Amino acid sequence: MKPVWLNKKISLNDCAEVKAILKRRGLNTVCQEAQCPNIGECFLKKQATFLILGEICTRSCSFCGIKKGAALAPDPDEPQRIADCVIELGLKHVVITSVTRDDLVDYGVGAFVETIKAIRQVDDKVRIEVLIPDFKADLESLSLLAESRPNIIAHNVETVPRLYKEVRKGAAYERSLQVFKILKGIASSIPLKSGLMLGLGEDEDEVYQVFDDLVKAGCVYLSIGQYLAPSNSHFPVEEYIPPEVFERYRQKALSAGFRFVKSAPYVRSSYMAHEYC
Numbered sequence: 343m344k345p346v347w348l349n350k351k352i353s354l355n356d357c358a359e360v361k362a363i364l365k366r367r368g369l370n371t372v373c374q375e376a377q378c379p380n381i382g383e384c385f386l387k388k389q390a391t392f393l394i395l396g397e398i399c400t401r402s403c404s405f406c407g408i409k410k411g412a413a414l415a416p417d418p419d420e421p422q423r424i425a426d427c428v429i430e431l432g433l434k435h436v437v438i439t440s441v442t443r444d445d446l447v448d449y450g451v452g453a454f455v456e457t458i459k460a461i462r463q464v465d466d467k468v469r470i471e472v473l474i475p476d477f478k479a480d481l482e483s484l485s486l487l488a489e490s491r492p493n494i495i496a497h498n499v500e501t502v503p504r505l506y507k508e509v510r511k512g513a514a515y516e517r518s519l520q521v522f523k524i525l526k527g528i529a530s531s532i533p534l535k536s537g538l539m540l541g542l543g544e545d546e547d548e549v550y551q552v553f554d555d556l557v558k559a560g561c562v563y564l565s566i567g568q569y570l571a572p573s574n575s576h577f578p579v580e581e582y583i584p585p586e587v588f589e590r591y592r593q594k595a596l597s598a599g600f601r602f603v604k605s606a607p608y609v610r611s612s613y614m615a616h617e618y619c
């Protein structure tokens with residue numbers, strides 16, 4: 343049974359207006375696809391995180407609620423539809439993420455670049471945060487992304503390295519660190535952000551080691567939240583972490599060298615993303 347601090351209720355009425363806009367424009371959000379528990383709160387404030395390149399992921403992480411399988415071809419009109427939706431929702435800070443597209447030659451970076459370009463064309467003051475897959479730490483892909491000058495580049499390590507085999511099959515902790523090291527080298531002025539889920543069976547010392555690794559790799563922002571299994575067939579929750587322990591992690595992460603950290607049970611990478619700037 344979930345503890346009392348995880349009692350957030352989702353009101354369908356709170357989501358209706360934004361859902362209707364997204365449906366009309368044929369856009370996906372990670373809020374809906376990953377069954378984010380903050381959807382009522384965020385959609386009521388007209389905040390949403392766009393999921394580009396379809397709703398089917400080519401990897402099979404056991405924690406994630408997004409559909410897996412053979413992905414569809416990129417939709418060339420999607421960047422413009424997102425840009426128009428940013429204007430309709432009145433967003434000042436937008437988060438763009440994607441499913442992992444290991445099937446594409448450029449790993450999907452072109453769609454990020456086109457989306458950034460389209461948003462800048464409709465409003466060059468909107469802050470753009472991209473939450474990227476690892477692009478297999480490909481230098482060319484990461485360089486193209488950096489050249490398009492997003493305001494924040496985020497990439498989530500999600501958990502401690504020991505749990506990768508079970509939780510993030512197809513990903514590699516060292517490769518994710520490499521993504522940050524490359525970005526730090528080629529775009530040192532763009533802040534780098536990562537995210538962790540707790541409650542998967544990690545030890546505190548392992549989490550502290552991840553803090554140190556991320557800071558060394560160039561990360562300045564961090565989000566830490568409670569893992570919640572999307573269904574009974576997903577990786578099970580090992581532990582519910584109390585709010586005071588999240589606060590202890592926040593303090594430790596700041597001491598490790600992060601500039602800004604959000605750490606609480608319902609924190610997600612894109613939750614209140616504008617507060618990191």
Ligand code: SF4
Pocket residue numbers: 372373374378379380381382384385389390391610611612613614
């Ligand atoms: S926290 Fe992020 S993913 Fe969740 S509803 Fe809010 S914007 Fe969407």
